[in-house]
Amino acid sequence: MANIITVTALNRYVRSLLESDAVLTDVAIRGEVQNFVHHRSGHFYFSLKDETCSVKAVMFRSNAARLSFEPENGMSVVVRCRVSLYERDGAFQVYVEDLFPDGLGAAQMAFEQLKARLAKEGLFAPEKKKPLPAFPHRIGLVTSKSGAALHDILSVAQRRWPAARFLLAHAGVQGREAEDELAGAVQRLDAEGQVDVIIVARGGGSREDLWVFNGEKLARTVYACRTPVVSAVGHEIDYTILDFVADLRAATPTAAAELVLPDGPALRAQVVQLREKARALVLRRLQMCYNEYHALSSLSAYARLPRRVEQAQQQLAAAKETLRGAVGRSAAQKSEQLSRAAALLDSLSPHRTLSRGYCAALKDGRAVRLREELSPGDRLTLLFSGFGARCTVDKITEGSLPDEEKTEL
Known part of the structure; x- marks a missing residue:
């Protein structure tokens, strides 16, 4: 005759069998969310269903709080879980540790949920955006050291503003660990206070490749930055949560460099134009003085006006000296400022040390x-x-x- 055991002993034995199975201690399951309940305790209770079967699932508050979205009935998901038995009720169920949207539709739903929640909290508010410095001395780059984005930004800098210096904080730009790396890199650059602006950059890719830039942790890290942050992710048509929370969104890494760095050749052309305009004004004033002199010389009373002509010549000479001195002082001041800036940059060079x-x-x-x-x-x-x-x-x-x-x- 079989041994007689209690219900408790039976459930406990079955539970031990399930939890001792190496396969069932860490398994990924794809299914559709049904009967979803967000309990006031913070736990998620739901069922995972496929074409023929379903299984009960629970996600405890500590794990549920890490999600950037809330599951909904009908959403296709992939869960990472362990399989066990709820001993009191003899209920076979899975204990979910992580949950991901499965498919573009579910991912887009998660994106819209997070976007709406962060917007409601004010993370996208225009009045919270910090202005970019007109002439940044050092720029922080958060990107992959082997990616095309880094090359594109440095190429633009060499062409537009070679005096710019960059501090690279390497981070992965796709994959499960990338969001933590990106957030950590941004936080370090901001905390060190050595850069005037931070560019978070990645070249183009599929929507799945860019999904890491939709993370809530990265968004809140960027929002908390004291340093202005520019988002330069993907192509012009791509938008991520980072684009909305950053102080400025650039369509591409190249566009980010053009927005952050002043246009050196254009500034030089402007200086030349101002110099030519000042020269034209001086020549026009000389011409006016000559015309007045010529008019006075044709008058019969010219003999009585030599003193006035002499005074006008003295005033003209004084004006020329004043203008020449002002131009010289301005040029000397700008040259001195440039020399100080160059000396400061050289003193900060690690090679000098x-x-x-x-x-x-x-x-x-x-x-x-x-x-x-x-x-x-x-x-x-x-x-x-x-x-x-x-x-x-x-x-x-x-x-x-x-x-x-x-x-x-």
């Missing part, structure tokens, strides 16, 4: 600044002026090295 005998220590491609970033056995790259070296950390000391390990420089 390295040329004085210093070196920079890099770990995994990033500069080492804090004691906590190093451990014995770490592999470091040392950058000197014109060469580099690889080394391994032997030990780490607080303060200066012991006397026996010091080397006279």
Whole structure:
């Protein structure tokens, strides 16, 4: 005769079987949302259904809060979950840890939901947009170091404003991890305060490729920036959540560079035009004076007016000197400002620091600044002026090295 067990023991045993199955502890399921309930506790309760079957699902508040949209009945989704049994009711169900729209229609619905919610919160308000600086000295770039967007922006800068300097914060521009990388790069550039404007850029791609720029985390990070942010994602017809929350939207990375950087050749042409206009005004004034002189010379009373002519000549000479001095002072002032700016930029160059005998220590491609970033056995790259070296950390000391390990420089 079979052993007699309690219902509790049965349910507990079945639950243990399900949770011990390696396949069922992390499985992805595609299905249609049915009977969706957003409980006041914050949990999501719903069923996943396909053509013939359905299964109950629950998504706890901690996981549901990370979604940028709310599922709706009829939405096609893919869930990542574990399979178990609700022991009290003997209910077979899946516990959802992550949920994604499946297909363009569901993705577009999620996009519209997030867009409406952020707009209601005021993240797209025009009065919140920060103006771009007219002459930025340093520009932060958030993009892939191997992407075409970086090349396009640097090409425009070389043509329009070669004096511009760029600080690249590399980040992935597609994939599941890309949003965290993009948000982190923007946050670092803003916190360091070394750039006047930040460009978040990516070249063209499919809507799926650009979907990472619709993330809520990235949108809120950009909104919280003190530094103006320019969105330069995709092609002219592509719009993302980032475009709406950024201080300025550029149709392409090339257009972003043209909007951020002043047009150097056009400014030089304008200076030449102003100089020619000033010269024409002086010549016109001289012509007027000559005409007055010629008219006076034909009068019979000319003999009594030599003093007036002399005074007019003196006034003309004074005006010419005043104009010449003003032009000279203005040119000298602009030249001095340019020299100071060039000297400041040169003093900030890392190459200048390295040329004085210093070196920079890099770990995994990033500069080492804090004691906590190093451990014995770490592999470091040392950058000197014109060469580099690889080394391994032997030990780490607080303060200066012991006397026996010091080397006279």
